[in-house]
């Protein structure tokens with residue numbers, strides 16, 4: 778069972794990494810978009826109807842802090858996730874805004890501690906994924922599917938995609954320098970006009986490459 782203390786630490790580390798990487802981003806050459814890298818601790822996105830069930834009809838999420846991608850935020854609200862054999866994760870953070878389908882994003886070690894086998898998927902690609910039980914202050918949701926390990930991906934605008942010569946769905950490489958440095962080979966490209974150039978990885982991946990130690994990041998084809 779994951780303790781709340783561990784989650785708090787993961788969230789704090791996420792904030793620290795965000796600060797470190799944004800400082801790095803300022804060092805990028807002029808004329809190029811600054812490259813940011815963010816490590817996401819486990820979290821969930823929630824639909825209107827599931828939020829009603831978990832927190833009460835018409836409930837609105839409260840913003841705890843805004844995230845790097847425009848309009849996205851970490852909510853103050855959390856739920857308890859109950860996996861098979863009654864293993865659970867408490868204080869699973871909700872990220873806003875609301876989505877059309879509820880989705881839980883776990884790191885590999887989270888899934889192992891729950892005894893869940895979760896596939897690596899891009900956000901929103903949920904068919905055939907495992908479910909879980911979610912418990913909020915108002916009620917529970919029996920999620921039939923929607924638990925994934927998010928595939929590492931990079932958000933970018935059309936202009937950035939043209940700059941790198943890539944398109945939606947392509948894969949790129951991310952080199953992270955430093956003492957534990959390594960190169961990730963399958964960073965999926967996601968393009969939208971309002972995206973800021975930003976790689977998302979989970980806490981396992983961030984720990985593996987020593988993201989908090991690095992002074993060097995490079996995205997390439």
Ligand SMILES: [Zn+2]
Nearest residue numbers: 930932976977
């Ligand atoms: Zn993302």
